[in-house]
Amino acid sequence: MTAVGPWGQVSGNGADCFDALTxxxxxxxxxxxxLGVNGARRDTWPSGSCRGADGFLVCHLTPGVLPTRGDLIQTFYEAPRETLATVGEQIHFEQQWRSSL
Incomplete structure (x- = not known):
């Protein structure tokens, strides 16, 4: 995955698109x-089935709730600025979500 912007050009590789985005x-x-995409939101993370879809989907996570099909969103679709987070913040949210189940 390659991203071009004011920072120049960067490329990421990985086992799937989500890993490359990360x-x-x-x-x-x-x-x-x-990057203003759903895969960079604080409250998203790919499930195993999302990984099986090459990381093109992520789950919208709600603490205490297991995601359903309705919680799947496109990794590279535009996300609101206020939902974006760093990779570290996203990992932390996913860990908190997992602990809430």
């Missing part, structure tokens, strides 16, 4: 940049 994000976040 690799690109990790390169631009130290400069204060975010």
């Amino acid at each position: 690799g690109s994000r990790e390169q631009i976040e130290p400069g204060g940049w975010f």
